[in-house]
Amino acid sequence: MMSSGFDISKLPAERCDLGEGPTYDPHTNTAWWFNILAGKLHEYRFGTDVSVAHELPCMGSVIARIDGDRQLIATEDGFYVRQTLDGHLKRIAELEADNPNTRSNDGRVHPSGRLWIGTMGKSAEDKAGCIYWFDGTEIRPLYREITIPNSICFSPDGQTGYFTDTKINTVWRVALNPLDGMPVGEPEPFLKGSDLPTGGGFDGSVTDADGNLWNACWGGSTVNGFSPNGTLIKSIEMPVAQPSCPVFVGEKLDTMLVTTAFEGYSDAQLAADPEAGFTFLVDGPFNGKAEPDFRMPD
Numbered sequence: 001m002m003s004s005g006f007d008i009s010k011l012p013a014e015r016c017d018l019g020e021g022p023t024y025d026p027h028t029n030t031a032w033w034f035n036i037l038a039g040k041l042h043e044y045r046f047g048t049d050v051s052v053a054h055e056l057p058c059m060g061s062v063i064a065r066i067d068g069d070r071q072l073i074a075t076e077d078g079f080y081v082r083q084t085l086d087g088h089l090k091r092i093a094e095l096e097a098d099n100p101n102t103r104s105n106d107g108r109v110h111p112s113g114r115l116w117i118g119t120m121g122k123s124a125e126d127k128a129g130c131i132y133w134f135d136g137t138e139i140r141p142l143y144r145e146i147t148i149p150n151s152i153c154f155s156p157d158g159q160t161g162y163f164t165d166t167k168i169n170t171v172w173r174v175a176l177n178p179l180d181g182m183p184v185g186e187p188e189p190f191l192k193g194s195d196l197p198t199g200g201g202f203d204g205s206v207t208d209a210d211g212n213l214w215n216a217c218w219g220g221s222t223v224n225g226f227s228p229n230g231t232l233i234k235s236i237e238m239p240v241a242q243p244s245c246p247v248f249v250g251e252k253l254d255t256m257l258v259t260t261a262f263e264g265y266s267d268a269q270l271a272a273d274p275e276a277g278f279t280f281l282v283d284g285p286f287n288g289k290a291e292p293d294f295r296m297p298d
Contacts, residue, residue, distance in 0.1 A: 006236055007283040011257075013044055013051040015277040019259030020106070020204065021061045022247040022279075023291050031249050032063050032071075033259050033279065036103070041073070042279070046249070054087055062107040062117055064294040072136075072294040074117045076103035079134060081296075093139060095119065095132070102128055106150045106204055106245070110181030111158035113295025116142070118149025118163070131163060133182060136297045142183060151205040151215060154181070155228070156289060162190065162213060164202045169193035171202050171215070190230055191215075197235045198222050204245025204259075209289040216243040216258060223258055223282070240276045248288025249281070256282040 016035035019042075024031050031044045041054040041063065062074040063082075071082040073089070077097040080089040096102045096119055107117035114135045121128035127145035131152070134140075148166035155161075158178035164171045170192050175185035191202065191213075200220025207213050211228040221241050225234040240260045249257045262269075262276035270276065 008239060009281050009283075010275065011044055011051065011279045011281060012049065013042055013279050014040070014053050016040075016042070016259065016261065016279070017277060018244070018261045018263045019277060019279055020244050020261070021063060022245055022257050022259050023063055023065075024247055024249040024253075024257065025065050026251070026253070026290050027065070027068065029251070031247070031257055033245075033257075034060050034063070036061050036105075037263065044279075057089070059103050061104040062115070064109045064115065064291065066294050066296050070296075072115070072296075074104045074107055074115070074134075076122075092136070093134070095139065096130075101125065105129070105148065106152050108152050108154065108206075109292045109294050110154050110161070110176070111156070111292050112179055112181045113292055114181040115294055116152045116161065116163070116181065118146060118152060120146065120148050124148055124167075126167075135180070136295070140182075143187070150203050151213075153205045153207045153213065155207060155211050156209055160228075162205060162207075163187075164205075166201045166203060166218065169201050171205070171213075191226060195226070195230070195232065196220055196222075196224065197232065203243065206246050206248065207289070208248065209253075209287045214246050214256070214286075216245050218242050218244060218261075223256070236282060238280065238282075240278070240280075241273050242276060246282075247291070248286060250288075252285075253288030253290060254285040256284065256286055256288070258282060 018036045022033035060075040078094045119129045129146040131143040151164040172187035173190040174187040198220035200217040203216040203218040205215040
């Protein structure tokens with residue numbers, strides 16, 4: 001079920017050794033993503049075709065809109081409120097700040113406005129990470145002993161959550177309270193590595209308005225769409241080996257932005273995968289949905 005009939009273009013933005021954490025602000029027609037290892041936050045303004053790379057004081061991996069003036073950023077040492085206008089950062093909570101060997105990784109905002117965020121060892125140490133729930137004040141651990149947390153996303157109605165440990169290569173789903181994004185059941189397997197048509201591992205995922213899960217297949221050169229019952233509905237060939245995370249962008253949310261990476265490459269591997277690390281647009285049409293704002297407590 002490979003699909004190579006999509007128009008795929010490259011954004012005019014800096015190459016990332018580990019592009020991750022893309023999101024889209026429909027209010028400003030702007031995409032945001034990270035180069036985690038370089039400590040950079042990338043901004044691309046579709047209306048003016050302007051790309052900006054913002055230096056961060058630490059490694060960040062997740063960004064979410066709060067309102068027209070503020071964003072939430074999850075980093076290796078905590079959660080920050082970022083002023084969109086000038087980039088000023090204020091830390092509001094710690095995240096494993098007492099452990100210099102871990103950093104933040106994949107995460108998304110639940111429809112309730114709460115955040116799920118994963119951590120991992122900076123050298124992907126076995127079971128060094130955790131997936132947390134955060135509401136702006138309280139941080140609750142949900143799943144411990146995670147090696148590489150990924151694929152965190154939610155059904156449109158907020159009643160189902162998804163996540164993976166890329167090392168285990170199984171995507172799990174769990175029933176959630178739609179009012180706050182907290183689990184109300186035990187996780188069960190949803191997808192296994194054998195479901196990936198080109199091999200590789202489950203990396204970042206996003207759900208569309210129909211509840212389909214779109215996953216970037218690290219090492220498999222594809223983005224794969226799965227129905228809510230786990231059936232493969234489409235497999236999109238990407239021009240790189242390591243796509244890392246998709247998100248829907250554009251006024252109709254019918255285009256997919258995909259970050260990629262060349263992390264871990266030798267010079268020979270980089271020469272063999274010359275587009276690795278760039279950020280791509282895949283024309284749909286997709287039936288995307290907007291990412292929820294993070295709900296700051298009053």
